[in-house]
Amino acid sequence: MPADAQKRWGLTVPLTGVPLRDHRALISSLFELGYTDLWSAEVAGADAFTPLVLASEWDQRLRLGTAVVPVHTRGPAALAMSAAALADLAPGRFVLGIGASSETIVTGWNGIAYDPPFARTRDVLRFLRQAFAGEKVDGSFDSFTINRFRLEKAPEVPPALMLAALRPQMLRLAAREADGAITNWLSADDVRQVRAELGADKELAARIFVCVTEDAEMARNIGRFLIATYLTVPGYAAFHDWLGRGTAMKPMRDAWAAGDRNAAMAAVPVEILDDLIVHGTPEQCRTHINRYVENGLDTPIIAALPTGTNLVDTARALAPH
Structure with a gap:
């Protein structure tokens, strides 16, 4: 865990089946309940940015992160502009998580060629570093070429950049060039293996699927x-x-x-x-989630699964205190 990291407790938004407009009361109460983070996703529901834009206006304390934005489905400049806008709304509180997604989403659903995922992710990461620093980006990367792009207004506080990483090559890239790694679909015991590849000084976040039911x-x-x-x-x-x-x-x-x-x-x-x-039960679920933290996870990101109960109540019940 990074030396200055606080204990984090995150929630995936939007909650399944709950309209975005109905999240305001929940999000406004999460910090007092002990949550520190909100993380969006991007598959086939809401895009990654809109829920966090709303959240940035509903609460000024929670950290906001994307987990993750696919690197193929937006051009590098469009991705930089969306991220810069959110960084401006929530200075110092925004984490841009990017990743390769899958061929199903990129090609099957979006009709975009699935470039080699490692190279594309690495190149977008490097492009974003330059763009957020206010630099003019001009030249060839391995997977694309940029001609004279500069953000009109670079963010005063550049967002942290984290990579979706499942295996050693991407985890090592995150260790070298990003601010951390985001993973999912792993057990509490698996965290040790992932952490060993990432190293001790970078943030490790994971989406954890939680079903509150006996x-x-x-x-x-x-x-x-x-x-x-x-x-x-x-x-x-x-x-x-x-x-x-x-x-x-x-x-x-x-x-x-x-x-x-x-x-x-x-x-x-x-x-x-x-x-x-x-x-x-909520208590049993919290205990299980804390096993991930004990094994080296910095940021658990709860994804509450629907069981027929009100997921807003579920989110409150899973608060750390």
Whole structure:
């Protein structure tokens, strides 16, 4: 953990099924409940920036972060402009998390070529460093060329830059050139392996999927769907091979590749479900999340999963105090 880091406790926004406009009362109360951070995502719901723009006006204390903005789906200049605007709204409180996303999102959904993910992420990171410093960026990177771009107004406090990182190469890039790394779909014990690659002096954040219910089978069934959907994506499959779960996940992957979604979900081992989906009472969930922190995670980012209860109440119940 960075020497000057405070104990952090983050929440993913927007909450599933809760309209953005209905988040104001919750966000305004989170700091008093002990939350320190709000982190957005960008898949097929809200974009990464809009929820944080709203949050910047509803609370002036929470740190705001994107986890993550894909590096392929916006041009480097457009990404820099959006980030600079949010940094201006929340000076010193904004973290720009960027990552390679997946070929499904980049090419399948956006019709954009999926450039080699490591090179694209590295080049966008380097471009952003220059742009946020107010420099004129002019020249060739390995994956794109920029001609004479300068932000009209560079942020007074440049945002911290963090990389989505699942395996050693990207974690080491984050250690060398970024302010930290963001990961997800890992267990509390996996944190040690990830931290060893990142090093001790950079921030490590992770999205943790949390199901507040004492019905363990309900939580596992939610987890079966999510794990079969996400962890068959090549990047996540390779991540879990590295973490040592390749053999345990092979029956799930084989069924998924054969087109049998139900068999794939049924093949997810219970121990993997209980490792990757935090579930139980609010107190049990907080205890499990704190195991991640004890193993080297700086910033837990809670993603509350819907179980039929009000997720606003769930978010409040999961507060650290």
